[in-house]
Amino acid sequence: MSSDSLSLTDNLFEGSIPQxxxxxxxxxxxxxxxxxxxxxxLPTNMGTLxxxxxxxxxxxNILQGTIPSSMGEIERLxxxxxxxxxxxGEMLNQLTKNCTxxxxxxISSNSLQGDILPVDANLTRLQYLFASHNNFTGKIxxxxxxxxxxxxxxxxxxxxSDTIPSWLFSLSKLVSILLxxxxxxxxxxxxxxxxxxxxxxxxxxxxxxxxxxxxxNNISSWKKTDQIQxxxxxxxxxxxxxxxxxxxxxKSVTYIYDxxxxxxxxxxxxxxxxxxxxxxxxxxxLGELHSLNFSNNLLTGYLLQSFQYLKSLESLDxxxxxxxxxxxxxxxxxxxxGAFSVAYNNLSGNIPFEKHLTTFPEESFxxxxxxxxxxxxxxxxxxxxxxxxxxxxxxxxxxDNPVFFYSFVAMSYALGF
Ligand SMILES: *[C@@H]1O[C@H](CO)[C@@H](O)[C@H](O)[C@H]1NC(C)=O
Ligand SMILES: *[C@@H]1O[C@H](CO)[C@@H](O)[C@H](O)[C@H]1NC(C)=O
Ligand SMILES: *[C@@H]1O[C@H](CO)[C@@H](O)[C@H](O)[C@H]1NC(C)=O
Ligand SMILES: *[C@@H]1O[C@H](CO)[C@@H](O)[C@H](O)[C@H]1NC(C)=O
Ligand SMILES: *[C@@H]1O[C@H](CO)[C@@H](O)[C@H](O)[C@H]1NC(C)=O
Ligand SMILES: *[C@@H]1O[C@H](CO)[C@@H](O)[C@H](O)[C@H]1NC(C)=O
Numbered sequence: 070m071s072s073d074s075l076s077l078t079d080n081l082f083e084g085s086i087p088q089x090x091x092x093x094x095x096x097x098x099x100x101x102x103x104x105x106x107x108x109x110x111l112p113t114n115m116g117t118l119x120x121x122x123x124x125x126x127x128x129x130n131i132l133q134g135t136i137p138s139s140m141g142e143i144e145r146l147x148x149x150x151x152x153x154x155x156x157x158g159e160m161l162n163q164l165t166k167n168c169t170x171x172x173x174x175x176i177s178s179n180s181l182q183g184d185i186l187p188v189d190a191n192l193t194r195l196q197y198l199f200a201s202h203n204n205f206t207g208k209i210x211x212x213x214x215x216x217x218x219x220x221x222x223x224x225x226x227x228x229x230s231d232t233i234p235s236w237l238f239s240l241s242k243l244v245s246i247l248l249x250x251x252x253x254x255x256x257x258x259x260x261x262x263x264x265x266x267x268x269x270x271x272x273x274x275x276x277x278x279x280x281x282x283x284x285x286n287n288i289s290s291w292k293k294t295d296q297i298q299x300x301x302x303x304x305x306x307x308x309x310x311x312x313x314x315x316x317x318x319x320k321s322v323t324y325i326y327d328x329x330x331x332x333x334x335x336x337x338x339x340x341x342x343x344x345x346x347x348x349x350x351x352x353x354x355l356g357e358l359h360s361l362n363f364s365n366n367l368l369t370g371y372l373l374q375s376f377q378y379l380k381s382l383e384s385l386d387x388x389x390x391x392x393x394x395x396x397x398x399x400x401x402x403x404x405x406x407g408a409f410s411v412a413y414n415n416l417s418g419n420i421p422f423e424k425h426l427t428t429f430p431e432e433s434f435x436x437x438x439x440x441x442x443x444x445x446x447x448x449x450x451x452x453x454x455x456x457x458x459x460x461x462x463x464x465x466x467x468x469d470n471p472v473f474f475y476s477f478v479a480m481s482y483a484l485g486f
Contacts, residue, residue: 074312095119110134116142125469128152141167148173159183165190186210201225209234218242226250235260245315249273262287268335269317277342283349291335291355301413319360319384336360343367353378360384374399375439384408401426410438419449
């Protein structure tokens with residue numbers, strides 16, 4: 070390590086960072102004191118003491134108090150990681166106005182509040198903003214309009230309560246929009262479909278209403294393999310791979326995606342909102358999607374035959390909606406599925422319990438009173454009302470339900486055909 074780097078990570082330092090009495094200005098460019106037991110507040114003149122820092126990592130300590138405004142003096146700061154501490158108060162103007170070289174800002178898992186960034190934030194090079202697990206309120210800050218290179222916007226688990234501004238979708242390099250577990254109301258803006266590089270979208274556990282936009286098939290990363298290019302850089306002969314850790318729930322497990330898995334992950338999580346209307350058939354075009362969760366909404370209409378084209382899908386959760394009709398036989402061909410649920414809808418008829426669908430248990434289908442056959446214990450008998458099978462985009466109707474077929478024959482007979 071060269072003399073202008075100092076890495077004291079993963080030690081057992083305790084207590085506070087000493088307030089320097091004689092203001093020696095440090096020439097350090099890299100300072101890594103992550104994973105220690107540092108507590109109390111940062112010295113107010115922190116930035117004055119380390120004005121040349123390019124990389125500053127304080128993550129995983131137990132630091133308290135506010136982020137000192139003198140941080141604004143570290144004008145060449147490129148990477149700042151303050152995650153997993155107990156920082157309080159608001160994000161500072163001085164930091165977000167002056168540190169215009171910041172590419173990576175991680176303030177997640179603290180107790181910060183107010184707006185995530187002030188309106189006059191000028192983080193012109195920012196690519197990664199991790200701000201999850203805090204108490205941020207209000208809206209997505211318009212200061213981000215000055216950050217055209219933003220790739221990851223992670224604000225999961227805060228208390229945002231304003232609608233998504235449509236200007237957000239002019240940030241064309243966004244690959245991850247993670248806003249799950251907030252109180253965001255309103256419709257999902259159709260401008261979202263301009264983001265052709267979007268890989269992961271998490272709007273779950275909010276108050277979204279209205280329909281699912283039918284233009285999602287405009288997003289090319291969900292249609293053809295497209296690996297995200299994650300930057301790394303060399304500083305003082307050391308290679309840095311900034312974490313891209315984003316959490317995304319698939320197969321009912323919340324995974325942290327980092328590195329290569331992150332760059333390949335694609336998913337849409339709109340679960341636990343008040344979205345209504347039919348599922349747009351264009352979803353069937355998203356052949357590169359790995360995870361889709363529309364559960365716990367008010368979706369109506371039929372289960373789409375076009376889901377059969379989602380060949381990369383590993384997790385499909387449509388449970389707790391108001392879907393009707395039969396389960397299309399074509400879904401038996403989704404061979405990549407590791408998790409699947411259509412439970413608690415109003416589906417009916419015979420479950421096409423064949424091929425890959427046989428790998429799923431009763432729980433994947435339960436809560437649909439008119440659904441029958443294995444793996445449910447309910448036998449298919451004549452008292453199950455027939456459900457016409459609607460296939461989108463095609464005019465043919467499939468007469469593969471025997472009950473429906475016989476009643477059709479009986480009716481034709483009665484009419485004298
Ligand atoms: C911001 O940067 C300017 C120089 O560009 C400097 O004079 C000023 O002290 C800095 N502000 C803070 C709060 O650090
Ligand atoms: C924002 O920062 C850029 C340099 O990155 C500077 O040219 C510009 O004047 C700043 N804008 C404001 C409003 O401070
Ligand atoms: C589809 O994507 C292109 C860019 O890839 C964009 O210009 C266009 O506005 C998008 N259409 C919709 C309906 O969002
Ligand atoms: C900061 O340190 C933590 C713990 O050592 C590490 O996991 C993380 O990747 C570092 N952050 C950055 C941006 O390098
Ligand atoms: C879908 O989202 C709900 C909550 O929003 C979650 O409980 C469930 O585990 C998710 N399903 C899958 C298959 O990941
Ligand atoms: C559920 O579907 C059946 C027909 O399969 C219909 O008779 C019933 O009204 C539906 N229930 C609800 C709550 O939509």
